Amino acid sequence: DYDLVRGKQIVARRARPGERLVTLDGVEREFDGEMLLICDGEGPVGVAGVMGGGNSEVNEGTTRVLLEVANFRAGSIRRTSTLLKLRTEASLRFEKGIGPEMAMYAQQRALHLFETVCGGRIARGIVDVYPGKEPPRTIVLEAARIAQVLGIEVPVEDVRRILGDLGFLVHHVPPAKYSVQVPSWRPDVEIPDDLVEEVGRIYGYDRLPTTMLRGTLPPPETNPVMALRERLRDLAVALGFQEVINYTLTTREKLALVTDPIDTVRRNPLGVVNPVAAQHAYLRTSLRSSVLESFAANRRQAEGPLRLFGGRGTFVPAEEFGLLPGHTAKFGVGSEMAGIVGQVHPETAAAFDIDEAVYLFEVWMEDLVRHLPERPPYQALSRYPAVRLDLAVVVDAAVPAGAVLELVRSHRSQGVQVRAELFDEYRGPGVPEGKKSLALRLWLRADDRTLTDDEALKVRQGLLARLGREFGATLRG
Incomplete structure (x- = not known):
């Protein structure tokens, strides 16, 4: 509403830290110094590229409308809408990138609709502020690149026709190059291969010849730790265990129940900058608290034996704290330890509301995998029946x-x-x-x-x- 625009001016600027505005959805929002605002002579009237403000909203008594059309950098709008947790149709469009020249076209179209549909009278003149205007982008496309990507040679006449019909300005540079000027409404076209894609989809993928793959397959990349983890998972399931998948995030209090008080490394885990919840604020340094938590939660529902296992995601080696002395043993390969088996200390179990004997088994796969053969033993199958x-x-x-x-x-x-x-x-x-x-x-x-x-x-x-x-x-x- 032009009559509600204070000072009769419009300014685009970054917000002042702590600046506030009630948006069209009736919510008061606070901005940081990186967010872009649309302001009048006294303060903000809209969040640039996201949502307008309620202080200049059109109402039943509006007779004069100020039409402000703009374009913004996609990354800026994405950041603002994410931090404000405000996703709108406008922000979704700007996040994907809109051609900078589209602002003038959009304004002219909107004015035409005001006049023909609403019966409005258009004021003379346009105020155009266009900082950082760039010349049209030009991409050099080689015919050899088209043949390399598509696998066929596309005639010069077809390349020029296809790109020209799509709005590109094409100049053939003999013997085998094209100088292509990209229209402003195609910000998605940035490299030669983008042009090849346009040519291929219009020329017709059905024209591409059917050929067999050439060359040799690359050697497989082995991951011994992952292979060992899968073998242990299969073994645990075969023994009647059920896998639990827990968050790798936890709290200091839960880690304190299963780590030694003098162990400053495990007692001081890495914190998350932006935790989604208070109980998921630190990277766990032990799997034990997660597995015991799952055991306690499932024990309330399950009768009979309960066997659980879990893995993936500790950020320091395992330890013996929290296990019952005299009921704990390490195992290894040669002189190197590879795991622990033992009874959870009754005091530790009680901290998780477990009132029965619980036994814990840990395998340190990074240590164990070094002792496994690179290739398993193989023996050819007999041709004869058993x-x-x-x-x-x-x-x-x-x-x-x-x-x-x-x-x-x-x-x-x-x-x-x-x-x-x-x-x-x-x-x-x-x-x-x-x-x-x-x-x-x-x-x-x-x-x-x-x-x-x-x-x-x-x-x-x-x-x-x-x-x-x-x-x-x-x-x-």
């Missing part, structure tokens, strides 16, 4: 099933390999006191032949004899 057998043996109850499996899998006889799985363990009637029955499924396979029944029987007998010598095993009748 013979499947089921075998039940009786052993002492104290004999680990894993030891029996290890012996069976290592058994070799006349070039026959044995693969084995345990599918049942039984104690009860029919098995002597102090004994247990282990049911094994065997696959016997040779690399050079198909096994006969007699050969499979000999391997079975030899395996039973070896189990008898090593573990005192007998065949269950």
